[in-house]
Amino acid sequence: MSMAVGGTGGPKSDINMTPMIDVLLVLIIIFMVITPLTPKGLEALVPQPPPPGAPAENNIRTVVISINADHSMMINQDPIEEAALQNRLVDIFKTRAERVVFVKGDPNLEFSWVARVIDIAHGAQIDKVGLMPYKDLGQ
Numbered sequence: 250m251s252m253a254v255g256g257t258g259g260p261k262s263d264i265n266m267t268p269m270i271d272v273l274l275v276l277i278i279i280f281m282v283i284t285p286l287t288p289k290g291l292e293a294l295v296p297q298p299p300p301p302g303a304p305a306e307n308n309i310r311t312v313v314i315s316i317n318a319d320h321s322m323m324i325n326q327d328p329i330e331e332a333a334l335q336n337r338l339v340d341i342f343k344t345r346a347e348r349v350v351f352v353k354g355d356p357n358l359e360f361s362w363v364a365r366v367i368d369i370a371h372g373a374q375i376d377k378v379g380l381m382p383y384k385d386l387g388q
Contacts, residue, residue: 310345310347311325311351312324312325312338312341312342312349312350312351313325313350313351313352313353313381314334314350314351314352314353314366314370315353315354315383316352316353316354316355316358316362316363316366317355317358318355318357318358320358320362322334322366324337324338324341331365331369334366334369335369335372335373338350338369338370338373338375339373339374342373342374342375348374348375348376348377349375349376349377349378349379350370350375350377350378350379351378351379351380351381352366352367352370352378352379352380352381353380353381353382353383354366354383355383356383363380
């Protein structure tokens with residue numbers, strides 16, 4: 250932080266790089282600490298209730314896959330076997346532009362069953378898979 254005065258070459262000034270390097274190191278540390286704090290996770294969709302006075306046809310277009318505690322599956326109250334699920338989803342979404350399906354599983358069910366259904370839905374080229382809270386099928 251000093252200036253050399255005198256000597257054989259006369260006055261000589263140099264830029265001291267130490268403070269600039271200190272500032273850059275502090276900035277690097279700040280960015281390294283902040284970067285892992287960015288939120289990451291599963292992007293989930295939640296079905297929205299229809300507005301009052303809306304026609305009921307929107308509910309017909311909603312596809313919900315329910316998984317019961319005994320591992321039986323249903324698509325909109327129609328029973329289906331796991332082996333036929335992917336082909337049925339392909340048939341349902343063949344003519345639809347919006348490819349969204351909702352999955353709801355029994356609270357006592359292992360999550361691996363829900364993950365398996367989500368994987369089958371992705372295999373059937375479903376764009377978005379949402380999760381729904383499970384209610385008793387008697388509703």
